Amino acid sequence: MSPPPAPAQEAVDLYNELVNLPWSASPRIRQVEARLRYLFARRADLVTGLGLVKARSMLGMYDEANSLIPWLLEAMPHADSVSLGNFAASAAGLGHFDM
Numbered sequence: 017m018s019p020p021p022a023p024a025q026e027a028v029d030l031y032n033e034l035v036n037l038p039w040s041a042s043p044r045i046r047q048v049e050a051r052l053r054y055l056f057a058r059r060a061d062l063v064t065g066l067g068l069v070k071a072r073s074m075l076g077m078y079d080e081a082n083s084l085i086p087w088l089l090e091a092m093p094h095a096d097s098v099s100l101g102n103f104a105a106s107a108a109g110l111g112h113f114d115m
Contacts, residue, residue, distance in 0.1 A: 023061040023062065023063035023064055024055060024059070024061070024064075026051075026055065027052065027055050027061065027063045027064040027067060028063055030048050030051060030052055030055075030067055031052075031063050031064075031066065031067040031070070033048065034048050034067055034070055034071055034074075035070065037074075039074050042074075042075060045071055045074050045075055046075060048067070048071050049068065049071035049072060049075060049077075052064050052067045052068045052071060053068060056068055060087070061091075062088070062091045062094070062095055062099055063099070065084050065087060065088050065091065066088065066099065066102050066103060066106060068081070068084055069081045069084050069085070069088065069106045069110075070102075070106055072084075073106065073109055073110065078110060081106075081110055082110055085110070085112065088103055
């Protein structure tokens, strides 16, 4: 499997904004989710996928967030340690690592 494409700078900026937003900022989170969804549909990459999972989780869209986990798992062999940590936190938040 070839590595997924590098993320667009916009996706990086949106992800960074998202992780700093309070969960109560749902109007802005919805805007970020919509834009990340568009970017992911055009050119799927790791940061955009992680952002979508986070945004959808923050909005209570757990089924939609979970639907991206298989794609992210396939992309993880090419991830850096920060992305791996973000993935693990997102997946754990969705119940994938319950003990």
